[in-house]
Amino acid sequence: MLNLKPKNILTGLMIGLVAQFLSGTVVLAEVVTVDPATPAYEKTGGVSGNLNSVGSDTLNNLMAYWSEDYKTLYPNVNIQVEGKGSSTAPPALTQGTSQLGPMSREMKAEEADAFEKAYGYKPTPIRVAIDALAVFVHKDNPIKNLNLKDVDGIFSSTFKQGGADIRTWGAVLGPKPGWTNKPITLYGRNSASGTYGYFKEKAMKKGDYKSTVKEQPGSSAVVQGVGSDLGGIGYSGIGYVTSEVKALKLNTVEPTYENCLKGKYPLGRYLYIYVNKKPGEPLDSLQREFLKMVLSKQGQETVVKDGYFPLPADVINQELAKLS
Numbered sequence: 001m002l003n004l005k006p007k008n009i010l011t012g013l014m015i016g017l018v019a020q021f022l023s024g025t026v027v028l029a030e031v032v033t034v035d036p037a038t039p040a041y042e043k044t045g046g047v048s049g050n051l052n053s054v055g056s057d058t059l060n061n062l063m064a065y066w067s068e069d070y071k072t073l074y075p076n077v078n079i080q081v082e083g084k085g086s087s088t089a090p091p092a093l094t095q096g097t098s099q100l101g102p103m104s105r106e107m108k109a110e111e112a113d114a115f116e117k118a119y120g121y122k123p124t125p126i127r128v129a130i131d132a133l134a135v136f137v138h139k140d141n142p143i144k145n146l147n148l149k150d151v152d153g154i155f156s157s158t159f160k161q162g163g164a165d166i167r168t169w170g171a172v173l174g175p176k177p178g179w180t181n182k183p184i185t186l187y188g189r190n191s192a193s194g195t196y197g198y199f200k201e202k203a204m205k206k207g208d209y210k211s212t213v214k215e216q217p218g219s220s221a222v223v224q225g226v227g228s229d230l231g232g233i234g235y236s237g238i239g240y241v242t243s244e245v246k247a248l249k250l251n252t253v254e255p256t257y258e259n260c261l262k263g264k265y266p267l268g269r270y271l272y273i274y275v276n277k278k279p280g281e282p283l284d285s286l287q288r289e290f291l292k293m294v295l296s297k298q299g300q301e302t303v304v305k306d307g308y309f310p311l312p313a314d315v316i317n318q319e320l321a322k323l324s
Contacts, residue, residue: 032257034300037313039320041073041296048076049286052098055082055089057218058195058237059102059271062129065302070290077286083218086194093276094118099287101274104131104194104237115276124277126319128294130309132238132255133198133267134247136226143173145249148266151203154184154233158207169231186213187225187234195219199235202267239307257309271308282324295319 051070053063060083067079082088082098089101090111107115107123115123135151137143146154150172152161159165166172170180188209189196200206216222219236226232227244238255241247247255253264260268273291277283283291293299300310311319 032304032309034297034304034310035313035316038295038297038300038310038316041293041298043073044285044289047074047285047289049078051077051079051100051286051290052092053079053081053100053102053273054084054092054098055100055102055274056086056104056194056271057083057189058086058104058131058193058239059083059128059273060218061239062271062303062306062308063100063102065306066290066294066299069298069302070293073293074289085190085192086197087192089274090115090123093123093274096276099275100290102128103272103274104269105198106272107274119276119278121279123274124322125272125274126291126295126322127270127311127315128273128291128319129271129300129303130257130260130311131269131271132247132257132260132265132309133195133202133235133269134238134241134255135203135233135235135250135267136223136241136245136247137233138226138230139244139246140230141169141246142176142179143169143248145252146172147251148203151250152205152207155186155188155199155209155213155235156204156207157210158204160205160207161203182231185229185232186210187222187229187232188213188215189219189222189235190215190217195235195237198269199267203235237308241307260309261312277322288323291323292320 063081067081071077086103086105089103090107092098093101094115112122149161149163150166152159153163153166167184169182169184173179219240222234222236223240223242223245226234227242250266253259255265259265275287295316303310
C-alpha cells in the first residue's frame, strides 16, 4: 500500500476538491500524493532532436504537460503531440511516424502483430499513470450509484451484463418528480478511442453500443456535453472531471485512487506509452530520458496535477527496468 499522507498542502487541497466532485458531497474523500519512494529525475547531457507522439486523447493533456516539462529541461528538443485516439498509436509506431504511442488501453493482438511483422519484435508498453474511467452525470442529477448491469442497459443494445433496456432516468431512480420520464441522453467516444474500446469491453462485456450514443471527438467534449445536459450521461477518464458533472459510484464503489489500487473500482486501468525498443538494446537518449522524467517524482506530480493517479514506486521500478 502507498503512503497516502500529503507531502504538500496545495496538492492535497486540489485532490480534495476533485474528490468532492467525484462523490457529489462536501466530504474530503482522500488525498493523493506521489509515492515518496519515487525517484527524482536527474538531468543528463546531450539530449536534443525531434520527438513525435501520436495516440490517446485521454493522455493528450498529460503528454502536453510532460512535453513542456521536458523542453524546459532540454531546450534543444522539439516535441509534437497529436491525440486523436489510442487506435492511431499502433500504426504510427509501426510506420515510424512517431516514437511515442500513448494509449488508454493495451494494444490489441492484431496491432502488436502488425508491428512485429515490420520489426521482428513486439512494441514495449510503459505504464505511466493510473486512471479511473468514470461514468459522469450532470451535477444536479440525484443519482449517486449505478451497477454495471444498469450501465450496460443504459449504453448498450445487447445487454450482455444481464439487464434490460434503460432509456429514462425513472428506470434507475424510481418515481421522482421531474425525473421519472426524463429521457437519458448518451455521450461517448468514437471507435478510434481506447476509452471507447475499454468501456465496451469492461462495462458492456464487448456488447454493442446503442445507435443513440452521441459520439464525441474527445474526452473533454463528452464531459462538456454531460455538463450542459441535465439528462446526460457519459464516460471519460477521471482527469476530465469538472464542477458541472459528478462521477458516479459503480457497484457502490467510488472512483478513487485507493479503490483503483486495491482493484475494487471496476473500471480502474493503467495508461500506457508504447515505444519501439529493440530487445537487448537501450532506447535512444531522446525517448529514454523523456520516459525517465515521466516516471520520476516530477513526472508523477504532473499526473496528479492533471487529475489522474500516480504509479506506486514498485510499478515505476518495473517500468524503468524496461528502458535499458
